[in-house]
Amino acid sequence: MTSYSISEINNILKGELIGDTDQTIIGPEEIQKANANQITFIGSKKYTKYWEDSKACAALVSKDVEILPGDNRVFIKVKNVDLAMAKVLELFTLMPPVFETEIHPTAVIHKTAKIGKGSKIGANCYLGKDVELGKNVVLYPNVCVFDETCIGDNTIVWSGTVIRERCIIGSNCIFHTNVSIGADGFGYRPSEDGQQLVKIPHIGNVIIGNSVEIGANSCVDRAKFSSTIIGDGCKIDNLVQIAHNSVMGRSCIMAGHSGLAGSVTLEDGVIIGGSASIKDHTTIHSGATICAGSGVIGDVEAGKTVLGYPAQDARDMLKQWATVRRIVKNK
Template sequence: MKLFTIQEINEILKGEIIGVTNQKISGPEELQKASIHQITFIGSKKYLHLWEKSNASVAVVNDNLVVEPGENRALIKVKNADLAMAKILELFNPSPPHFDTEIHETAVIHKSAIIGSGCKIGANCYLGKDVILGDGVVLYPNVCIFDETKIGNNTVIWSGTVIRERCEIGSLCIFHTNVSIGADGFGYRPSEDGRGLIKIPHIGNVIIGNEVEIGANSAVDRAKFSSTIIGDGCKIDNLVQIAHNCVLGRSCIMAGSSGLAGSVTLGDGVIIGGSSSIKDHVTIHTGAVVGGGSGVMNDVAAGKTVVGYPAADARDMFKQWVLLRKMIKS
C-alpha cells in the first residue's frame, strides 16, 4: 500500500497547506465516503457543507473557497482542485496488468511484421502482413492489427480492439476495450431496379494523431477514399461513432453516445456533448460547443455554443424554453 504525508503530496501539488494533521494518506475518496487515512476534494462551494461531517484528514480545495480545516485535519489550497485531483489519482494509480513474457506464445505475428523494442504482445493477438509497431507498444490479449497498419511509440491497445488494414496510428495513444478502427463506412444506394441496395466500397483508411484516447466500444470508420482523420490530443468517450471521411482537429472532445455522420469536420478544441448527433457534411468550427442531446443540422460558427434538437444558439434556445414554461404555467 502506498502511503504519503501531506507534505509529500503538496510537493506535487505546489499548493498552500492550512492546518495540521499527522495522518498518512492511503488514497483519494469522495467527501461522504472518505476514511481518516484518505484525501478528498472540494472544487465548488456547494460541497463545502460536506467537509464538516467528512472523515477525511485532508481536502484539496480551490483557493477561492472559505473553509476551516478542523482538528487534526488540513487543507491544501490550489488554483484548480480538479487538476490537482488528476495529479493525486496518478500518484495512487495501481500498476497495469502484468506480462509474464514480452510476446505471448499464442500470438500470431506475420513474418513481415516489424516490432519495435520494448513492445508487449498478449495472448491470442494477431499482427498481419507488413504491420509496424513502434517502440514500447502494448497490445493486451485478443487485439487484432491487420495488414500494413502502422502504430507509433508507446501506444497502448486494450483487449478486443480491432484495427483494420492500412491505418496509421500515432504515438502515446490509448484505445480501450473493443474499439473498432478502420471498419467499412456505412454507404448504400438503391439499385437501378429499385429492388435492393448497392454497397458503396470504402477503400480509404483512418489516420489517428498522437496522444489520442478512444473509449470502450467506440468506432472510427475508414474513408470512402482518402482518410478519416483524428487530430492530435483528441479524447473520445465510450460508445462514440465517427463515420467515414470525418476530420477532427486538435484536442476535440466527444462525450459518450455521440456520433458524427459522414464527412463531418470539427475544428480545433470542439466539444461534443453526450448523445449528440451531427448531420453529414456539417462543419463545426474551432472552439464551438454542442450541448448534450443536441442534433446539429447546419454549420456552427467558431466559439459558438448550440443546444437543442435541432440545435440552435444556446442563448436563443434558453429564451425559448423560458417562454415555453411561462406559457404552460399560464
Template structure:
C-alpha cells in the same frame, strides 16, 4: 499499500498547506465516502458544506474557497483542485498489469511485421502482414491489427480492439476495450431495379494523431476514399460513432453516445456533448460547443455554443425553453 505524508503529497501538487494532521494518506475518495486515512477534493463551493461531515483528513481545495479544515485535518489549497487531484490519482494508481513475457507465445504475428524495442503483445493477439509497431507499445490480449497498419511509440491498446488494414496511429495513444478502427463506412444506394440496396465500397483508411484517447466500444470508420482523420490530442468517450471521411482538428472532445455522420469536419478544440448528433457534411468551427442531446443540422461558427434539436444558438434555445414553461403554467 501506498502511504504518503502531507508533505509528500504537497511535494507533488505544490499548494499551500493549511492545518495539521498526524494521519498518513493511503488513498483517495469522494468527500462523503472518504475515511480518515484518505484524501478528497473540493473544487466547487457547492461541495464545501459537505466537509464538516466528511471523515477525510485531507482535502485538496480551490484557493478561492474560504472554509476552515478543522482540528487534526488539513487543506492543501491550489489554483485548480481538479488538476491537482489528477496528479494524485496517477500517484495512487495501481501497478500496471503484469506481462509474463513481452511477446506471448499464443500471439499470431506475421513474419513481415516489425515490433519495436520494449513493446509487449498479449495472449491471443493477431498482427498482420507488414504491420509496424513502434517502441514501448502495449497490446493487451485478444487485439487484432490488420495488414499495413502503423502504430506509433508508447501507444496502449486494450483487449478486444480491432484495427483494420492501412490504419496509421500516432504516438502515445490510448484505445480502451473493444474499440473498432477502420471498419467500412455506412454507405448504400438503391439498386437500378429498385429491389435492393447497393453497398458503396470504402477503400480509404483512418489516420489518428498523437495523444489520442478513444473510449470503450467506440467506432471510427475508414474513408470512402482518402482518410478519416482524428487530430492530435482528441479525447473520445465510450460508445461514440465517427463515420467515414470525418476530419477532427486538435484537442476535440466527444462525450458518450455522440455521433458524427459522414464527412463532418470539426475545428480545433470543439466539444460535443453526450448523445449529440451531427448531420453529414456539416462543419463545426474551432472552439464551438454542442450541448448534450442536440442535433446539429447546419454549420456552427467558431466559438459558438448551440443547443436543442435542431440545434440553435444556446441563448435563443434557453429563451424558447423559458417561453414553453410559461405557456405550460397558463
C-alpha cells in the same frame, strides 16, 4: 500499500497548507465516502456543506473556499482542484497487468511484421502482413491489427480492439477495450430496379494522430476514399461513432453516445456533449461547444455554444424553453 504524508503530497502540488494532520494518506475518495486516512476535494463553495460530516482528514480546495479545516484536518489550497486531483490520482495509480513474456507464444504474427524494441504482445493477438509497431507498444490479449497498419511508439491497445488494414496510428495513444478502427463506412444506395440496396465500397483508411485516447466500444470508420482523420490530442469517450471521411482537428472532445455522420469536420478544440449528433457534411468551427443531446444540422461558428434539436445558440434556446414553460404554466 502506498501512502504519503500531507507534506509529501503538497510538495508535488505546491499548494497552500491550511491546518495540520498527523494522518497518513492512503488514497483519494469522494467527500461523503472518505475515511480518516483519505484525501478528498472541494471544487467549489457548494460542496463545503459536506465537509463537517466527512471523515476525510484532508481536502484539496479551491482558492475561494473560506471555511477552516478543523482539528487534525488540513486543506491544500490550489488554483485548479481538478488538475491537482489528477496529480494525486497518479500517485495512487495501480500497476497495469503484467506480461510474463514480451510476446506471448499464442500470438499469431506474420513473418513480415516489424516489432519495435520493448513492445509487448499478449495472448491470442493477431498481426497481419507488413504491420509495423513502434517502440514500447503494448497490445493486450485478443487484439487484431490487420495488414499494412502502422502504430507509433508507446501506444497502448486494450483487449478486443480491432484495427483494420492500412490504418496509421500515432504515438502515445490509448485505445480501450473493443474499439473498432477502420471498419467499412455505412454507405448504401437503391439499386437500379429499386428492389435492393447496393453497398458502396469504402477503400480509404483511418489516420489517428498522437496522444489520442478512444473509449471502450467506440468506432472510427474508414473513408470511402482518402482518410478519416483524428487529430493530435483528441479525447473520445465510450460508445462514440465517427463515420467515414470525418476529420477532427487537434484536442477535440467527444462525450459518450455522441456521433459524427459522414464527412463532418471538427476544427481544433471542439467539444461535443453526450448523445449529440452531427449531420453529414457539416463543419463545427474551432472552439465551438455542442451541448448534450443536441442535433446539429448546419455549420457552427467558431467559439459558439449551441443547444437543442435542431441546435441553435444556447442562450436563445434556453429563452425559448423558459417561454414555453411560462405559457404552459399559465394555461
